Amino acid sequence: MISKIKHAMILIGMAWLYAGCQASIDSQRALYQWVNNPTNGMVKSKEVGLYRLTMKYMPPELQASRELAHKSPQKADDLLKSERDNLTFVLNLSPVSQSGRQDIMYQEVSSYAAYKQRAMDMNFNMAKYIAIKANGKEIRPGIAHLENTYSLSQGRNIMLVFDRRQVPQNARKLDIIFTDQFFGTGIHHFVFHQKDLDNLPQVTYLDK
Amino acid sequence: MKTLYITNLIILVGIIGYLAWKPSLTPTIAYVRSAYLVEKYLGVKEAQRNYQKKLASWQINADTLQHKLEATLKFYQTQQATLNEAQRKQLRVEVQRRRADLDRYQLNMQTKAKEEEDRLFGGALKQINSFVEQYAKSQGYEIVLGTTETGNLMYASHAYDITDEVLTALNKNYQQ
Numbered sequence: 001m002i003s004k005i006k007h008a009m010i011l012i013g014m015a016w017l018y019a020g021c022q023a024s025i026d027s028q029r030a031l032y033q034w035v036n037n038p039t040n041g042m043v044k045s046k047e048v049g050l051y052r053l054t055m056k057y058m059p060p061e062l063q064a065s066r067e068l069a070h071k072s073p074q075k076a077d078d079l080l081k082s083e084r085d086n087l088t089f090v091l092n093l094s095p096v097s098q099s100g101r102q103d104i105m106y107q108e109v110s111s112y113a114a115y116k117q118r119a120m121d122m123n124f125n126m127a128k129y130i131a132i133k134a135n136g137k138e139i140r141p142g143i144a145h146l147e148n149t150y151s152l153s154q155g156r157n158i159m160l161v162f163d164r165r166q167v168p169q170n171a172r173k174l175d176i177i178f179t180d181q182f183f184g185t186g187i188h189h190f191v192f193h194q195k196d197l198d199n200l201p202q203v204t205y206l207d208k
Numbered sequence: 209m210k211t212l213y214i215t216n217l218i219i220l221v222g223i224i225g226y227l228a229w230k231p232s233l234t235p236t237i238a239y240v241r242s243a244y245l246v247e248k249y250l251g252v253k254e255a256q257r258n259y260q261k262k263l264a265s266w267q268i269n270a271d272t273l274q275h276k277l278e279a280t281l282k283f284y285q286t287q288q289a290t291l292n293e294a295q296r297k298q299l300r301v302e303v304q305r306r307r308a309d310l311d312r313y314q315l316n317m318q319t320k321a322k323e324e325e326d327r328l329f330g331g332a333l334k335q336i337n338s339f340v341e342q343y344a345k346s347q348g349y350e351i352v353l354g355t356t357e358t359g360n361l362m363y364a365s366h367a368y369d370i371t372d373e374v375l376t377a378l379n380k381n382y383q384q
Contacts, residue, residue, distance in 0.1 A: 044384070048331075048338045179258070186331025187254050191384050 024202045028065050031203060035062060041196025048185040050107070052096050052155075055176055055190035058088040061203040068206070076206040087162040091130070091178060094155025103154050108183055118182055122146040126158055129179045134171035139163070235350035238370040239361060240340065242354040245371055250379045251335050255328035262324055266317045273313055277306040339378050 025031050035042045035056065042057040060083035067079050093104055105122075109115045126144035133139075143161040160176075167174065174197075176190040246252055284299045291299070344352045352370070355361045 046381075047342065048335050180331060181327065184327060184331050184334060186251055186328065186335050187258070189383055 024204045025061075025200075026205050028069065028205070031059075031062055031065060034200065035059065040199070041193055042200075044190040044192065046188055046190075047096055050095055050097075051104075051183050051185055052092075052094050053178070053180075053185065053188055054092040054094070055178075056090045056092070057192060057197055058090060059197070059200050060084045060086070060088075061200065061206060063088055064206060065203075080206070085164055087132070087164045087167060087174075089160045089162075089176060091158040091160060092155055093158070093183070094153075103151070104156055104183075105149070119146075119149050121181065122156070122158065123149065126160075129181055130160060131177050132162055132167060133175040133177060134173065135168040137166075137168055139166045236348055237351045237353070238344075238349050238368050239353040239355055239364050240371045240374050241369070242356055245336060245354075245375055245378070246333070248375055248379075249332060249336055250382050251332040252329065255332045259325060259328050263321060266320070270310070270313055270317060273306070273310040277303070277310055280306055335382070336378065339381060340374060343374055343377055 025034060034040055035058070037043075038045070042059070043054060044056075045052060045054040047053075060080055063083045063086075064076055064079035068076060095104055095107070105118065106115065109118055123146045126146070127141050130144055131138045131140050139162055141160045141162050143159065145159055147157040147159060172194050174192045174194065176192070178188045178190070180186060180188065280299065280303050284296075284303060288296055288299075340352055340354075344350075349370075353361055353364075355364075
């Protein structure tokens with residue numbers, strides 16, 4: 001009798017583990033939560049002095065979800081298919097403390113000309129300062145642009161899109177290198193493990 | 209008798225407990241060997257490599273300008289007997305222009321090299337300072353001194369030296 005109970009408990013435990021491994025994501029909110037949870041390996045952050053630099057992987061599912069939210073006429077499948085050709089990341093540059101700090105665009109600039117130069121560089125020249133290194137190969141982003149020059153928030157996002165076909169398929173690590181030319185914080189490495197990027201649970205709400 | 213014994217024991221345990229838990233009045237101090245930390249930090253090494261790479265690429269451009277100047281000058285010197293005055297004058301202008309190009313480029317290169325050096329190495333040093341602060345807070349150090357060759361710390365026991373553990377954590381943080 002005890003043996004049977006033990007067996008039943010083991011089976012229940014295994015079923016629970018299986019269910020845990022097969023967890024799915026059923027809303028955009030849950031998807032954002034997963035991506036933003038640092039333990040899932042899709043977001044890496046560094047702090048240097050007054051600045052925080054955060055690099056976040058944007059899975060194709062999230063990109064497709066965002067597009068659909070903007071009432072794109074395309075179907076989720078088509079969107080996913082086109083997004084899977086890309087590797088998309090967002091680099092966020094923010095002050096560490098949000099209180100009393102001015103907009104990051106004005107930090108460490110001494111004149112209007114310097115500000116203009118920064119806005120120009122961040123809008124059009126970011127690709128020069130960012131690359132993925134994978135298996136010794138260096139890949140520059142096809143798109144690297146500042147989301148918005150003017151903003152109510154003190155930080156800024158830079159959208160980075162790489163051509164996935166250029167990244168070696170057997171690469172286990174993607175090392176994104178950002179050489180800061182703006183805030184004097186040096187060279188930064190954000191290392192993503194391919195197994196973490198592939199570990200996104202099934203996103204079910206896109207199929208509905 | 210037994211009650212007295214137990215009471216004394218409780219008081220003794222209480223005193224030991226208090227001494228163990230009472231906040232320390234002396235700050236937790238450690239030091240790092242600054243020059244060693246900077247020398248061995250991967251961020252500084254990468255900054256050095258990038259800086260050298262940039263210098264080398266600028267130098268190639270300067271060499272090209274130098275060669276062009278020398279070639280024009282050589283042509284002028286060897287061919288001037290065969291040229292008429294107008295052609296000689298045109299070549300002299302050309303030599304002056306190439307020399308000015310080279311001078312301007314070299315001056316610009318020096319300024320840019322200085323800016324790049326400040327940006328790359330200054331950034332790496334900021335990373336070290338910022339990390340030491342974060343590390344000290346996380347490990348409960350209240351003061352971390354940085355020793356320099358000019359001797360701002362005359363003596364400290366090796367027990368207070370946390371250079372190696374800071375360096376390991378710093379390099380790990382840089383690579384992740």
